[in-house]
Amino acid sequence: MLDTDPTTASQIRQMPVFKDLDDSAVNALVAIAKPRDVPEGTVLCQQGVPAEQLLVLLQGQVALENTSPSGVSAVVDVVAPGGHFMLSTVLSGLPSLMSARTVTAAKLIGIGATGLRELLHREPSLAAALLRAEALDFGAMVRQVCDLKLRTTAQRLGGYLLALTKETSDNTVSLRLPFDKRLLAARLGCRQENLSRAFAALRGLGVETHGARVILHDIERLRDYALPDQSPATPTA
Amino acid sequence: MLDTDPTTASQIRQMPVFKDLDDSAVNALVAIAKPRDVPEGTVLCQQGVPAEQLLVLLQGQVALENTSPSGVSAVVDVVAPGGHFMLSTVLSGLPSLMSARTVTAAKLIGIGATGLRELLHREPSLAAALLRAEALDFGAMVRQVCDLKLRTTAQRLGGYLLALTKETSDNTVSLRLPFDKRLLAARLGCRQENLSRAFAALRGLGVETHGARVILHDIERLRDYALPDQSPATPTA
Numbered sequence: 001m002l003d004t005d006p007t008t009a010s011q012i013r014q015m016p017v018f019k020d021l022d023d024s025a026v027n028a029l030v031a032i033a034k035p036r037d038v039p040e041g042t043v044l045c046q047q048g049v050p051a052e053q054l055l056v057l058l059q060g061q062v063a064l065e066n067t068s069p070s071g072v073s074a075v076v077d078v079v080a081p082g083g084h085f086m087l088s089t090v091l092s093g094l095p096s097l098m099s100a101r102t103v104t105a106a107k108l109i110g111i112g113a114t115g116l117r118e119l120l121h122r123e124p125s126l127a128a129a130l131l132r133a134e135a136l137d138f139g140a141m142v143r144q145v146c147d148l149k150l151r152t153t154a155q156r157l158g159g160y161l162l163a164l165t166k167e168t169s170d171n172t173v174s175l176r177l178p179f180d181k182r183l184l185a186a187r188l189g190c191r192q193e194n195l196s197r198a199f200a201a202l203r204g205l206g207v208e209t210h211g212a213r214v215i216l217h218d219i220e221r222l223r224d225y226a227l228p229d230q231s232p233a234t235p236t237a
Numbered sequence: 238m239l240d241t242d243p244t245t246a247s248q249i250r251q252m253p254v255f256k257d258l259d260d261s262a263v264n265a266l267v268a269i270a271k272p273r274d275v276p277e278g279t280v281l282c283q284q285g286v287p288a289e290q291l292l293v294l295l296q297g298q299v300a301l302e303n304t305s306p307s308g309v310s311a312v313v314d315v316v317a318p319g320g321h322f323m324l325s326t327v328l329s330g331l332p333s334l335m336s337a338r339t340v341t342a343a344k345l346i347g348i349g350a351t352g353l354r355e356l357l358h359r360e361p362s363l364a365a366a367l368l369r370a371e372a373l374d375f376g377a378m379v380r381q382v383c384d385l386k387l388r389t390t391a392q393r394l395g396g397y398l399l400a401l402t403k404e405t406s407d408n409t410v411s412l413r414l415p416f417d418k419r420l421l422a423a424r425l426g427c428r429q430e431n432l433s434r435a436f437a438a439l440r441g442l443g444v445e446t447h448g449a450r451v452i453l454h455d456i457e458r459l460r461d462y463a464l465p466d467q468s469p470a471t472p473t474a
Contacts, residue, residue: 066383074383092372097379134371135329141378142334146303146311148385149426189386 008033011109015056017084017133025123032115036108044100044108051086051096053110060106061179063187064098075186077140078103078179087134090116103179151226153190154198158226160188161207161214171219177212245270248346252293254321254370262360269352273345281345284336288323290347297343298416300424301335312423314377315340315416324371327353340416388463390427391438395463397425398444398451408456414449 008030012018045051062079076098079085089096090113120127147156165173185195205225206217245267249255282288299316313335316322326333327350357364384393402410422432442462443454
């Protein structure tokens with residue numbers, strides 16, 4: 001029996017998906033976990049085949065994309081540090097609907113699909129954690145569906161900016177967009193020119209932009225505008 | 238030990254979610270399954286609390302809706318016969334993001350959450366089937382996200398009509414919309430007036446409507462238009 005790698009064990013414990021695991025499950029995961037350092041633009045998983053690893057992201061950004069037969073791609077989501085991806089394909093063995101590509105250089109932990117599925121039967125705390133994580137992943141997609149059906153691009157942008165700020169006590173915050181505006185437009189489901197219009201619409205609500213730097217001068221007002229679904233039935237033409 | 242109810246057993250075997258179960262798992266499910274007949278407009282599950290039952294739909298239509306704190310509702314999906322709902326909340330024990338409401342009178346089978354979770358540990362074929370079903374549910378939401386980000390309302394309507402027809406050999410088919418146009422608009426994520434415009438746009442592609450009756454005169458052409466993501470980057474303003 002190998003000693004548990006203390007670095008990997010502590011990294012795994014810090015990931016939201018694994019935070020409630022007991023020691024036995026963490027040790028079992030560490031034994032099959034592989035740290036990965038990859039450059040920008042690396043394709044980690046291919047659409048159309050079952051993923052070989054569950055991936056948890058320590059540093060960097062990863063885009064999850066779906067490409068149609070005609071070659072048009074939708075950015076389904078962009079994963080931030082602390083996030084995981086490929087869970088449902090790994091648990092089910094079904095082909096992934098999405099590819100995963102690093103948008104920046106990234107540090108990840110990969111956990112082999114076969115080993116993970118074997119552990120599920122032996123480690124009840126892991127099975128519970130993964131069913132919970134899968135429900136949260138499903139919920140994130142449900143929220144996007146609702147956002148896209150009910151909210152304007154400017155409201156979706158406002159909600160996205162609010163999600164980037166952790167501060168809740170101050171009414172003003174400065175933040176950096178974690179990736180470029182082309183990718184942000186694709187993530188929000190709009191064209192780049194509509195993203196510019198959405199930023200312009202938010203200016204009157206105290207949203208100031210200088211390239212990737214964004215200052216929210218009135219979080220409360222922005223929240224009132226973006227979050228409570230005050231939009232008409234739908235903005236989609 | 239009770240004898241297995243042959244009607245419920247055969248209904249369970251016919252549901253896509255349960256089609257690969259072995260006999261032991263089917264019998265265990267039948268023992269905890271409860272048939273339900275409910276009138277139109279019945280709220281089967283409430284948003285914000287964990288669902289008490291996994292529900293499989295034998296007859297009728299069920300709308301899954303998310304309501305924001307301000308009271309605006311999005312129709313996330315409409316379940317057709319053969320479909321199931323509330324799986325992820327039942328497996329995880331997390332509050333449901335959606336309520337479920339019958340759009341027509343409906344026949345369902347309800348399977349209690351606690352009993353189902355207990356069975357998971359004893360019946361490997363059930364665990365595999367439910368992980369697979371959860372991945373497919375996740376995939377359905379991913380597809381909606383992609384549709385909403387990439388396709389116009391007319392393309393989404395075309396794709397929806399194509400999904401209603403099972404026939405693939407003929408190029409012409411007649412079908413009935415399974416629910417009213419108000420709900421169809423909400424499911425597609427558009428206003429009713431935009432749905433009318435979308436139907437008008439599809440007329441040139443051989444889509445003829447008489448109230449709820451729809452004739453697709455040229456399935457191949459409609460498929461070329463609606464499915465291969467030939468739209469611009471996004472239709473959303």
